Amino acid sequence: MQPARLRARLRAVLLVGVVALFVLSVPWYRAATPAGEEPARWLGLPDWVAVALLCYAAAALLNGAAWLLTDIEEGSDEGGEG
């Protein structure tokens, strides 16, 4: 496979990973805390907050790598223009 195509595929995989981390960061899969109870703590924070922050830290790493793999042409006239 050509290096440019390999870079493009790797970039796509990284971006899929970023989107998955964003979906995981929102605690939609957790039951709401019953009144009078507290969620468990992790790293000193409510566990769902710590999970969200870890997801965002991992997303930053993947997205940063994806930008370094992004090919931006200088001055070519391509794309979705009509």
Next chain:
Amino acid sequence: MSLPTLGVIGLALYLVALVGVALVARRARRDLSPSDHFLAGRELGAFVLLLTLYATAYSGNSLLGYPGEAYRRGFSFVMATGFMMAIIVVFHALVPRLRPLAVRHRFVTPGDWVRHRFGEDAAARALRIAVALLMSVALANFLLAQLKAMGELTATVTGGWVPYAAGVIGLAGMILFYETLGGMRAVAWTDAAQGLLMLVGLGTLLAWLLGEAGGVAATVERIAALRPEALAVPDAAECANWFSTIALLGLASVVYPQAIQRVYAARSARSLRRALAVMTFMPLTTTLVVTLIGWAAIPRLQGLGTLEADSVMPRLLGEWAAVGPFVAVLAVLVFLGALAAIMSTADSVLLSLGSVIAEDVMGRPRQDPATTRLGKRIAGVVTVGAVVLALSEGLTLWGLLEVKLELLIQCVPAFLLALHWRRLGPAGCLAGLAAGTLFLAAAGALGVRRIGGLHAGVIGLAVNGAVAVAATGLGRLAAPRRAA
């Protein structure tokens, strides 16, 4: 020496430095063309580009509005780190396609892309003007939020020595002065210095707050005792709002005219790629820090009302400065960093507004020096209007931010959909934009801000996109019949 005295001295020194930068930037200009004034001659390198993107993205909303919202909402505002990062993710859909076209066709404003993509027929002209008007209204709202934040911060830190109204009027005048004199160069150079000040200042303030409170775990413990509901796992509506806010910020922020113009202004694709790769980490060093500051304020400043919560940051600075003279100097540095961040966003907004109204709304030619002069005059008129509005209070900074983004997000199909879908026509795109904006206006008139946790603007965007696709499809079906 007290904080108000130090605040006034620091403010005076900072304003003198800004005048110096404006004069140097004026000497560095090459000509009077809009490209040189509004895009700094397209010569921003990776480092300055990074800092100007950073200082522009992190504004009064970030430094005053976000701690206020974290104070009001509690831990669910951890979403802020995610939605600020989403902006740099969504840029993947814009930059690789728009940048090469911008370089080849010498775009100056967002409307140059719309003109290039959709042509010059009646529907395309109407679309370009509609996009420019929506952007202008959103930008004017954004400017208003910055002016309010500047006034509040200055009044608090100078102990009322510079009253709110004087802060708004005086600092708005200063922005207008250096932006008119030095254009994008003055804006980018001041942004770079302002970005560095902000990073250092925020980190120092957070270290003090957490040190005083005994660390993150102890802060959480005190919040749990005071407001246990702030720790609860969000319910379904709050989770929907979290997703909606990520979509709202991520999509709307990439069509900020000032962000698009920085994509145009980069010296090279390499500079742009590097700047964006580093920008993706900035939410962890800035948004997370201001969110933590808002949480730390919950036990320290109990009982603040909805509007008062926007002053969490200046109140904390006041408490911090009382510790001792050395710390008071640090507190003034944080104050200047915050003020600098707010001013850097306001100056970028003003610069973009002048160019968008002069070129895209009024149709002035993009290479004509007269367009530059007109853009400067427009910036002056808009500033006066925004100052008048900023002198009346009402909405929170977060509220102003949401209103702006919900309008701006209706422009997304004209950029992201148009870049990726060749068949999208101007009439379909215009119909979508009209449908989305009408939906938003109707929701606003009925007092509906959210439906099931989703922002009315995000639902409006779905309506907008669906109408744009349907109208384009219908137009293509009707075209062969007309031809026959």
